[in-house]
Amino acid sequence: LSEKLDKALHVLKGHGSITEVNVAETLKEVRRALLDADVNFKIAKEFTNTVKEKALGQNVLTTLQPGQLMVKLVKDELTELMGGDAEGINLSGNPSIILMSGLQGSGKTTFSGKLANFLKTKKAKKPLLVACDVYRPAAINQLHVVGDQIGVEVFSDEGNKNPVQIAQNAIAHAKQNGHNVVIIDTAGRLAVDEEMMNEISNVYKAVDPQETLFVVDAMTGQDAVNTAKAFNDRLNFDGVVLTKLDGDTRGGAAISIKSVVNKPIKFIGTGEKMDAIDVFYPNRMADRILGMGDVVSLVERAQEQYDEEEARKIQKKIAKNQFGFDDFLSQIQQIKKMGSMKDLVGMIPGAGKALKDVDIDDDSFKHIEAMIHSMTIEERTNPSVINASRKKRIGKGSGTSVQEVNQLLKQFNQMSKMMKMMQGGGGKKMMQMMGK
Numbered sequence: 001l002s003e004k005l006d007k008a009l010h011v012l013k014g015h016g017s018i019t020e021v022n023v024a025e026t027l028k029e030v031r032r033a034l035l036d037a038d039v040n041f042k043i044a045k046e047f048t049n050t051v052k053e054k055a056l057g058q059n060v061l062t063t064l065q066p067g068q069l070m071v072k073l074v075k076d077e078l079t080e081l082m083g084g085d086a087e088g089i090n091l092s093g094n095p096s097i098i099l100m101s102g103l104q105g106s107g108k109t110t111f112s113g114k115l116a117n118f119l120k121t122k123k124a125k126k127p128l129l130v131a132c133d134v135y136r137p138a139a140i141n142q143l144h145v146v147g148d149q150i151g152v153e154v155f156s157d158e159g160n161k162n163p164v165q166i167a168q169n170a171i172a173h174a175k176q177n178g179h180n181v182v183i184i185d186t187a188g189r190l191a192v193d194e195e196m197m198n199e200i201s202n203v204y205k206a207v208d209p210q211e212t213l214f215v216v217d218a219m220t221g222q223d224a225v226n227t228a229k230a231f232n233d234r235l236n237f238d239g240v241v242l243t244k245l246d247g248d249t250r251g252g253a254a255i256s257i258k259s260v261v262n263k264p265i266k267f268i269g270t271g272e273k274m275d276a277i278d279v280f281y282p283n284r285m286a287d288r289i290l291g292m293g294d295v296v297s298l299v300e301r302a303q304e305q306y307d308e309e310e311a312r313k314i315q316k317k318i319a320k321n322q323f324g325f326d327d328f329l330s331q332i333q334q335i336k337k338m339g340s341m342k343d344l345v346g347m348i349p350g351a352g353k354a355l356k357d358v359d360i361d362d363d364s365f366k367h368i369e370a371m372i373h374s375m376t377i378e379e380r381t382n383p384s385v386i387n388a389s390r391k392k393r394i395g396k397g398s399g400t401s402v403q404e405v406n407q408l409l410k411q412f413n414q415m416s417k418m419m420k421m422m423q424g425g426g427g428k429k430m431m432q433m434m435g436k
């Protein structure tokens with residue numbers, strides 16, 4: 001989607017003057033891009049009409065930078081369409097009960113774990129996970145594995161085939177044991193059917209949740225909208241969780257679902273790991289769809305993960321010209337902590353496209369780590385001693401080639417140079433920012 005829109009908006013970006021024909025052409029491209037992303041035809045048409053009206057209303061053609069204004073209009077309208085401001089989840093109950101709904105494979109169990117982890121680590125809650133998938137013993141086991149991973153208790157009752165009873169027993173258990181959030185993971189089916197709907201609405205009625213979340217696979221496109229509608233008709237859910245937004249995903253689902261069921265998208269899932277969860281921000285999503293990059297979340301994530309102590313230590317070393325390979329390694333480890341590289345790179349404006357085909361997986365770090373580990377302490381602190389025979393030894397020791405060692409040395413030199421530059425100029429501010 002973003003590439004197509006990029007192209008469409010490219011016509012206008014930077015254009016000194018545009019004509020009405022130009023606006024119409026661009027909006028046609030925008031509409032096509034939305035359709036390609038599985039946005040419903042009617043919604044796409046309404047969208048471009050609204051933008052056109054607003055553009056004419058604001059006299060786009062007579063402003064100094066019509067291209068920029070058009071981009072802003074498209075962006076604002078997209079943001080509006082996806083829900084305006086970010087909405088949180090209701091945690092006012094004691095315990096607060098959160099019910100998961102959705103088709104099989106949409107990511108309910110994974111997301112239940114992610115949410116429990118999020119509430120535990122970011123909101124200091126004591127969640128209880130409840131396994132209400134009574135059909136597949138493997139599903140109960142899956143939730144236990146997830147719970148163990150994040151250190152959250154899982155309530156299950158394998159002999160019991162009655163999800164309403166399990167949910168009620170779990171809530172009683174939560175009250176007795178001081179859990180303030182209860183997350184109920186339910187069974188899904190491959191397609192919407194009466195039995196599943198009855199079952200989940202029975203649980204819904206029995207536990208009266210503060211928050212019912214509908215979990216949907218963002219990759220299912222137009223189908224996602226139909227499923228959302230079916231679940232909303234029965235459960236009147238409170239919010240949507242859009243999973244699998246990490247792959248080659250169509251952002252279109254976010255737009256369509258919101259406009260069809262008019263419920264906020266509250267979270268997104270961006271991977272299989274337990275920390276691959278983000279609060280949904282419509283304006284950031286609009287930026288991402290438009291290829292402007294999600295700089296705000298990049299900065300936020302960097303701030304969260306960057307170890308302040310480490311930053312200060314490195315700063316001192318750079319000042320004293322003592323930056324060596326051990327520091328280089330710890331820098332890399334810091335970067336790794338921030339999340340998968342592909343994720344991060346995708347958030348940098350323009351980079352997502354430029355680096356789309358370049359493989360920046362975490363594996364390339366393993367090689368770098370191996371090479372540094374194969375260096376002597378002297379080589380690490382004073383890399384200038386690394387001559388040809390040392391390079392050969394390092395290559396052998398780490399299972400890499402001399403070429404790769406050379407590449408690493410080059411990267412190291414570039415990084416040290418950059419760090420010195422940052423130290424000198426406005427870079428101090430940047431280091432401080434990262435340190436926070």
Ligand code: GDP
Nearest residue numbers: 104105106107108109110243244269270271272
């Ligand atoms: P459920 O049947 O609704 O409980 O779905 P699961 O939680 O078992 O997830 C189904 C599959 O999707 C599993 O293989 C998960 O690892 C995977 N999955 C879930 N969420 C995400 C996500 O955000 N990104 C990716 N890439 N995979 C996901």
Ligand code: MG
Nearest residue numbers: 108109133139
């Ligand atoms: Mg499941």
